Amino acid sequence: xxxxxxxxxxxxxxxxxxxxxxxxxxxxxxxxxxxxxxxxxxxxxxxxxxxxxxxxxxxxxxxxxxxxxxxxxxxxxxxxxxxxxxxxxxxxxxxxxxxxxxxxxxxxxxxxxxxxxxxxxx
Amino acid sequence: xxxxxxxxxxxxxxxxxxxxxxxxxxxxxxxxxxxxxxxxxxxxxxxxxxxxxxxxxxxxxxxxxxxxxxxxxxxxxxxxxxxxxxxxxxxxxxxxxxxxxxxxxxxxxxxxxxxxxxxxxx
DNA sequence: ACCATTATATTTGCATTGCAAGGATATTGG
DNA sequence: CCAATATCCTTGCAATGCAAATATAATGGT
Numbered sequence: 001x002x003x004x005x006x007x008x009x010x011x012x013x014x015x016x017x018x019x020x021x022x023x024x025x026x027x028x029x030x031x032x033x034x035x036x037x038x039x040x041x042x043x044x045x046x047x048x049x050x051x052x053x054x055x056x057x058x059x060x061x062x063x064x065x066x067x068x069x070x071x072x073x074x075x076x077x078x079x080x081x082x083x084x085x086x087x088x089x090x091x092x093x094x095x096x097x098x099x100x101x102x103x104x105x106x107x108x109x110x111x112x113x114x115x116x117x118x119x120x121x122x
Numbered sequence: 123x124x125x126x127x128x129x130x131x132x133x134x135x136x137x138x139x140x141x142x143x144x145x146x147x148x149x150x151x152x153x154x155x156x157x158x159x160x161x162x163x164x165x166x167x168x169x170x171x172x173x174x175x176x177x178x179x180x181x182x183x184x185x186x187x188x189x190x191x192x193x194x195x196x197x198x199x200x201x202x203x204x205x206x207x208x209x210x211x212x213x214x215x216x217x218x219x220x221x222x223x224x225x226x227x228x229x230x231x232x233x234x235x236x237x238x239x240x241x242x243x244x
Numbered sequence: 245a246c247c248a249t250t251a252t253a254t255t256t257g258c259a260t261t262g263c264a265a266g267g268a269t270a271t272t273g274g
Numbered sequence: 275c276c277a278a279t280a281t282c283c284t285t286g287c288a289a290t291g292c293a294a295a296t297a298t299a300a301t302g303g304t
Contacts, residue, residue, distance in 0.1 A: 039281070050237055056283085060284085063197050104137070111173050179295095
């Protein structure tokens with residue numbers, strides 16, 4: 001692995017961090033769509049079902065923000081050992097946002113697809 | 123259009139701004155992949171081929187950043203009236219980044235797709 | 245000569261996000 | 275009482291998109 005290669009890798013890593021912005025909110029709402037989950041469960045569940053690895057420092061501020069915006073709500077429950085768990089679920093307002101966000105995401109994917117295709121001659 | 127509806131629209135607009143982060147670098151590189159273009163040509167070309175509307179305040183800082191990172195390079199040329207145009211083209215390093223970014227984008231799209239599908243029972 | 249218009253490029257500053265790093269809280273077992 | 279485990283929270287930084295304002299050059303009308 002040359003030095004040039006690792007510089008490229010660093011650039012890509014920094015870029016992928018930027019690429020996640022916004023997407024993670026959609027991802028959380030999608031993951032909570034069917035049933036409530038708590039923080040750690042979200043992290044492991046998302047890692048299992050996709051190639052996304054979220055860290056605690058990423059997900060907890062995000063959950064707090066979503067709750068503040070009334071997209072999700074939480075309830076506290078005792079777990080089997082360890083600290084009490086906070087279960088999050090999607091609010092009605094969150095479902096409306098999820099629909100809008102899914103539409104926006106689909107549109108963005110279609111745009112990138114269109115630009116990936118060869119350009120037509122003018 | 124109720125007040126609640128417009129609040130939702132505002133939220134979605136703010137979110138879509140975040141969603142573009144990172145994607146726009148990929149979009150520019152894709153748009154310049156086949157031939158050089160100048161700023162305004164990029165804006166109108168991308169708007170025509172996709173549903174993305176970039177503004178000057180968005181694209182010029184982006185182009186400067188890409189040039190600083192040696193992903194694109196520019197040359198100055200006179201246009202038919204108006205200020206001289208700056209034509210941008212992708213560097214070899216930019217092509218390597220474009221490949222890596224395309225791969226990262228594909229992976230992200232696949233992840234969101236996977237989370238959109240119904241969850242399998244545990 | 246002058247000014248408005250059109251076409252193009254640049255700069256500044258703000259709001260927002262992802263995340264590393266560190267710390268806080270609660271339960272269980274030795 | 276301490277260590278380990280499970281879970282959650284907070285602070286601060288780096289990076290980005292964009293509105294708004296500004297700059298530059300050529301042309302055409304008066």
